[in-house]
Amino acid sequence: MRIAIASRIFEPEPSAASFRLAALARALVEAGHEVEVLTVRAPARLRGTGEMPRGYRVRRFPVLRDATGYVRGYLPYLSFDVPLFFRLLLGRKRDLVVSEPPPTTGFFVRLATGVRRTPYAYYAADIWSDAASQTGAPAWMLRVVHALESFSLRGARSVLSVSSGVTSRLSEFAIDSVATVGNGVDASxxxxxxxxxxxxxxxxxxxxxxxxxxxxxxxxxxxxxxxxxxxxxxxxxxxxxxxxxxxxxxxxxxxxxxxxxxxxxxxxxxxxxxxxxxxxxxxxxxxxxxxxxxxxxxxxxxxxxxxxxxxxxxxxxxxxxxxxxxxxxxxxxxxxxxxxxxxxxxxxxxxxxxxxxxxxxxxxxxxxxxxxxxxxxxxxxVGLEAVAGRAVDVLTEAVRR
Missing domain, CATH: 3.40.50.2000 (Glycogen Phosphorylase B;)
Structure with a gap:
């Protein structure tokens, strides 16, 4: 299968999401799939560091970052999400797209894959509407974030959850297809x-x-x-x-x-x-x-x-x-x-x-x-290899369905 992973963060930027998605990309390649990661251009200080991709292709795009160097905040998110929409809409046909949060990314992934009639999966590492409630954002913005997250989750062929706690919270979104694959770290x-x-x-x-x-x-x-x-x-x-x-x-x-x-x-x-x-x-x-x-x-x-x-x-x-x-x-x-x-x-x-x-x-x-x-x-x-293996099984079954 041809599978794309869409994420605003990826190696060499160190984060739980980077390690988890890199492990998933490797596991998909080992399972015989063709994998392409659609992500952002790494910060200058990190370019040329970290591991080289093992059998998968990484396509990067310029993006806005906040004052600390993170892709964080609605404008930085949209600076990735809007080009991603067109990359998915006009790019090669894929059998599956895996979307990493935030929900804005899931929103545009659902729109693009809906036009292309391509299934997508959503990797729920946490609940963004819960996190947004801790920022002091106004109530109308919290409602928007919740609506975007609900839209992203409900359109997914499958939702991957990193823990039983996240799975329990996802039940409030009335989603049927949630698989708890766990979490870990790239121990190597x-x-x-x-x-x-x-x-x-x-x-x-x-x-x-x-x-x-x-x-x-x-x-x-x-x-x-x-x-x-x-x-x-x-x-x-x-x-x-x-x-x-x-x-x-x-x-x-x-x-x-x-x-x-x-x-x-x-x-x-x-x-x-x-x-x-x-x-x-x-x-x-x-x-x-x-x-x-x-x-x-x-x-x-x-x-x-x-x-x-x-x-x-x-x-x-x-x-x-x-x-x-x-x-x-x-x-x-x-x-x-x-x-x-x-x-x-x-x-x-x-x-x-x-x-x-x-x-x-x-x-x-x-x-x-x-x-x-x-x-x-x-x-x-706590190695990620087993986690990635379970995720591959879930994604493969999602496409077959």
Whole structure:
């Protein structure tokens, strides 16, 4: 079959969507299909980085980006979606189109494929109308986003869901054909992280305590809880450092919050890094941190940055509710992967201090052995290969129907 994947983000831009869609493209090629990815031109700093496509073609188009370099916001979305509409409408005939959110992309995919009488599938990584409700957008805009999302979902031959929580939310859209394929991370991209980190610093106790937030910081993540916790952490761990690596709508808020609390010198904000660059950072971190703000309509979400951190062997700290709690509390050789606490600055601070104390108490060899064991376990359990295989089966059956 001829299959197109339409997404406003793709490799080499590091994101959960990029890894997931690249794995899907590879799996489709391995299943004997002809695959073409319709996406955006990568930022200049990332061009020429990352893996080369394995048997599939990537066609890129210029796009508007926001001030942080992301394709985020309605004008940037439309700068991709409108050309995509004509690329699908006037391009070669395909047997299936796979649409990645946002719903504006799904809207134009449905229009174009409807004219061409081509089935499409929608890859529901989350519920965008839920996320929009956390931005302070006016009610009329929320209704528009919900209508676009409903239109995109209901026209799909099949909807792929990344978790049972997302599947449950999708039931409110009255969609019949939803397949829960799961989620994960491209473990092979992070596989050399532990060895590289170990070569750079044999004894992590000699370094500053580093807490790494690697990924998007949006409204529903509530990453400000880590900034709020930092004054208390610094009282017990004076050399603690908080690193935000990535983009997101909350960055300016986080920067202002750090300044207001007088901890700006202990907080850094760094641009997006590809998997190969971020992996050694995670592998040598005191802890990798992630959060989901409870009660924001996103309690079902799982921050995939936890998967990446676990593959790198980093101890985990998660603040919030939902499915990530169970993952972080998974016990390996009698000890959990990390600490899962309430979305509360006091509890977060205690977990951060505890992670630093645990690192100080361990012998270097024992620490690296533990990280190695976590990395091997995570590589086996959260790899994207199985997820992509299930997605291929669903998409193949969708076309046959």
């Amino acid at each position: 991209r992070f596989s050399g992280a532990l060895a590289a980190a170990r070569r750079g610093a044999e004894d992590l106790r000699s370094r500053d305590a580093e807490y790494v937030y690697a990924g998007t910081a949006s409204e529903w993540h509530g990453a400000d809880v880590f900034v709020d916790a930092l004054p208390a952490v610094l009282r017990d761990v004076p050399r603690a450092r908080l690193r935000f690596i990535g983009g997101g709508a909350e960055l300016e808020h986080l920067q202002r919050r750090a300044e207001d609390l007088g901890v700006a010198s202990a907080v850094s904000f760094e641009p997006v890094m590809n998997a190969e660059r971020i992996a050694p950072v995670l592998a040598s971190a005191t802890a990798a941190i992630a959060s989901v703000r409870p009660g924001a309509g996103y309690d079902f979400a799982f921050p995939t940055k936890l998967y990446s951190a676990a593959v790198c062997g980093a101890p985990l700290i998660y603040a919030g509710a939902g499915p990530a709690e169970e993952f972080v509390r998974t016990r390996l050789d009698g000890a959990p992967l990390g600490a899962s606490v309430a979305h509360d600055a006091e509890e977060v601070a205690a977990a951060m201090v505890s992670a630093a104390r645990a690192l100080e108490a361990d012998e270097p060899q024992a620490n690296w052995d533990r990280r190695g064991a976590v990395s091997r376990w995570a590589t086996q359990h």
